[in-house]
Amino acid sequence: MSKPALWTKDFIFVSVSNFFVFLTFYYLLVTLPIYTIEDLQGGGTEAGLIVTVFLISAIISRPLTGNWISRYGTKVIFIISLTLFFLGAALYFFPSTIGSLLVLRFFHGIGFGMVTTATGTIVANIIPDSRRGEGMGYYALFMNLAMVMGPFLGLTAMQNWGIEVTFTLTTLCAFIALGIGVLVQLPKAKEDASLAPKREKMSFRFGDMFEASAVKISLVGAFFAITYSSILSFVSVYANDNGLAEVSSFFFVVYAAVLLLSRPFTGKWYDRFGANVIIYPALVIFAVGMFILSGAHTALLFLLAAGFIGLGWGTVFPSFQTIAIQEAPPAKRGVATATFLSIFDVGIGFGSFIVGVIGGQIGFSSLYFYGSFFILAGILLYYFLHGSNHQVPATTQNLSNNS
Structure with a gap:
């Protein structure tokens, strides 16, 4: 078919x-x-x-x-x-x-x-x-x-x-x-x-502006966004401190190149096997990338870290957004999207501030080192808020039944 x-x-x-x-x-x-x-x-x-x-x-x-x-x-x-x-x-x-x-x-x-x-x-x-x-x-x-x-x-x-x-x-x-x-x-x-049924007056109830089914995965996304904000805000500063200014602009180029190569596979695997099969290994890869970055004193290690982070976080983010949308009723997909992005942006905004303060105290190398363990701890958060309730896609169940 x-x-x-x-x-x-x-x-x-x-x-x-x-x-x-x-x-x-x-x-x-x-x-x-x-x-x-x-x-x-x-x-x-x-x-x-x-x-x-x-x-x-x-x-x-x-x-x-x-x-x-x-x-x-x-x-x-x-x-x-x-x-x-x-x-x-x-x-x-x-x-x-x-x-x-x-x-x-x-x-x-x-x-x-x-x-x-x-x-x-x-x-x-x-x-x-x-x-x-x-x-x-x-x-x-x-x-x-x-x-x-x-x-x-x-x-x-x-x-x-x-x-x-x-x-x-x-x-x-x-x-x-x-x-x-x-x-x-x-x-x-x-x-x-x-389209939801029209109401006579515009209401501002929580349920009209936030989709409850999207809140849990949005909180998970915001948790990891705190670590990702350290990449967005300070990876170029970190590269300059380590004498890697000449290759700092290539960090996101490698990041994007890995995404281009991996995207045809990761999205299909998500649809076939479900979120957990993709998200757990992607989070581990994200953590490995942060660990490599913490000790990246050569251009090779710096760009290798970019590849791991691109594969890990670049797979996790759209997976989280997909979960938020899938669990919402069709009439609430717009609200679910807004809920996910709003809570995620709070994580980015809070993270940019807090990692800047911490990085200034302990240095960005240590910040990225501890960030890798922060990601691993977040795997437990994902498990308790979503992963433990994961449902295997019907298409996968059908494949298993027919094998």
């Missing part, structure tokens, strides 16, 4: 649109702190706030977006959110003070929080149920590629072409995301299934 199609035009459109959203996000993540310090005469605290304010507004907007999706439809909220994200990107030419830039970052973060929730919901609706793990893995791969290309493009533009061209490219990327997003056509049956 042939498999249901995964690489439909709508899956490709929404994945590419999301790629340009995240390309814009990572592009600004590395350029705005430099712009704040060099052009707006801010300090390290102000540069940090530029990132924090954006993240806070995204976290605030996601639960509301999940609720709006359930009420008004995914496509409507998707286009509105892409429009807000584009408008925010187009306004970076105008702030002349740190205060006005912070206001813009808050506004732009709302668009980002909305659009990432909407795209996650669309993907959950158009991926065939039997290929959900595989599909979510490829969808996450587009975000991983943006994580590699965004910082490279941003720093290249800022160093060679100046701030005007830098902000022009920001606007262009967001416009492409909007243009491609308009082409997405969610099948009407899927759209109708995502």
Whole structure:
């Protein structure tokens, strides 16, 4: 029996649109702190706030977006959110003070929080149920590629072409995301299934903005996000301290390359054998990568660590998001996506702060060393909150019965 199609035009459109959203996000993540310090005469605290304010507004907007999706439809909220994200990107030419830039970052973060929730919901609706793990893995791969290309493009533009061209490219990327997003056509049956019954008034009850079934796996994701934040925020600093500045930019290139090679297998194995068969070994691989990184004083070990972390965390993250979506009713997939991403971002935000404090006290080598054991301890958290209740997919059971 042939498999249901995964690489439909709508899956490709929404994945590419999301790629340009995240390309814009990572592009600004590395350029705005430099712009704040060099052009707006801010300090390290102000540069940090530029990132924090954006993240806070995204976290605030996601639960509301999940609720709006359930009420008004995914496509409507998707286009509105892409429009807000584009408008925010187009306004970076105008702030002349740190205060006005912070206001813009808050506004732009709302668009980002909305659009990432909407795209996650669309993907959950158009991926065939039997290929959900595989599909979510490829969808996450587009975000991983943006994580590699965004910082490279941003720093290249800022160093060679100046701030005007830098902000022009920001606007262009967001416009492409909007243009491609308009082409997405969610099948009407899927759209109708995502709509909850209309209520006369907008309510703000917990159940309307957070999906209870997604909370446990979201907490697990946030736990591991604390360790992952140490990679996002400080791996380049660690490389400089170890005399590896010349290869630091290749860390996420190797990370992405390993993802590209592994994704065709890990997603299919998830769908065939279930989450536990993929997540337990992936977490061990993630821990091994952190352990290698803690002692990486050569380029070979540094890039080897990148490969292990890319295979481990790059497999775990989309698996967690897939679990959050699978366990929610179809009408609550938007809320489940928002719940997962909001709680996950809290882990990233808290982790960025706490690992910075700890790393400054004990050094980043020790931070990554202890981080590997933190990951291993998290395996127990995953077991108690989800793994112990794992259900083997029906397709696997059928294979066993027929063998």
